[in-house]
Amino acid sequence: MNYYGTEKQQRLQRQCDEAQAMIAATPGLVQAGRFFSVDDIDRIDWAFVEDRLASDGVFGFRMMPTTRIEEIREKLGPSYRLDLWSVFSADRDKAIAACTPILEADPPDGLTRVGLIDDPEDAAIRLIQIGMAENGIAPFSGAMLLGKVVPAVTVAFADTDGRIVATAHANMAFNAYSKHRSTAWVGLVTVATQQRRCGLGRSINALAIMAALESLGANAIVEFVHSDNTASRRMIESCGLRLDPTLVCGLAVPIVDARFTT
Template sequence: MNHYGTEKQQRLQRQSDEAQARIAATPGLVQAGRFFSFDDFDRIDWAFVDERLAKDGVFGFRMMPTTRIEDIRWKLGSSYRVDVWTVCRADRTTAVAACTPIRAAGLPDRLTCLDVLARPEDETVRRIQLCMAHNGIAPFSTDMLLGKIVPAVTVAVAGEDGDIVATAHANLPFNTYSSYRGVAWVGLTTVTADQRGKGLGRLVNALAIMAAFEKLGADEVVEFVHADNRASRRMIEACGLRLDPTILCGLATPIVDARFTT
């Protein structure tokens, strides 16, 4: 089964997967995995945004100039709110220098790093999705996690019983029209509650960053973090990324809805 989560999450995953040809061919659109998104304010098709918000209840605005967020809020009106995430980024040299010693330190005893692509999809990837969902992260589809929609890599760490205890993901979401083409997004970093405090989040995040450069050929990496999530910010900065105060990521949802996890 390719999709996982609530009925709405599965519908949005399926829609994002099926829309990839359109996303790749449309200037301004970006593959966000769970909703439609634009990465260029000047190319936003507001009629399309209104249509998708009415049908999906969510729309993304990635890599937006900080000065444009209020413009987006004004355009959407009072029925929707726009939650924002800060953007941290690093070039290859900086990120690799920070992540190499983290990777070299290895895993705690009794944990194993899995080769996700070499394992049965209906077993390992489903467990990855389960780990994400049970820890508050809306998962991607199997095809997204396996790099069948856009180039991607997923990192997973398993305990002795084979259950996934930590995972992270990297992909190349920006199309050839984007000024961010060649930039990898890293996210979905998840650690189960019983394994926190051991540096696993930092490790799987570093592994996903290294894979973005070594396997995906990325020029740069970006990660998104909410301003009040200090633990995630420390983890990201430990991997060499630094805040870019000039850009933000916004997510529009109906004013009555809970904040969407990205």
């Protein structure tokens, strides 16, 4: 039960979990949970990218300078495309200033925070994975969600019937060699269809951000959003993050594949 999703998604989740020791020890690599990824292409052998693309059909480029994108596209060649997500960031003080008043209010519509136990195969973790998949987000493994791969925290709200209606996740994915090592990534934000348009996304996102700052000791926060996702951009900005025009998050996939979710 630790892994959930399509056969490919589960294979990639397992692969990332099992590769963590190598990822942590390799300058340039970052733990992305669902595929291999780099945050510094100058510190890895491009042959590694080619091998992973051939094997996995996906490879990530996090916190990439916008000035390097065309270079990456040229190296990928005509068989792959590079999908891009904007990078939004905030330092600790700005995130706290924006998120504190959001969390001072009661949870929307009397919702309660879900208490998670330290078990990757717990039923609540499986429900969170299912909720992510149903909302078009490729889930993490249960171990990744619970911080057993890298330091991480997963938060969720449930309604009065005990149904999980919103989730978010934060982790310290960048390794000790990265200039982003004190930065937490926040993502996997999902809100059940019937609970949308009432500020629940903002609340669960703020909760994950504050957990990253308070529980994980992060000094900064980053989130990634596609340029056509206006609602997510507003949610992220309401929590104090601002667009960093110098960086992007990229994902290489075969030219014929659908867009992956990060």
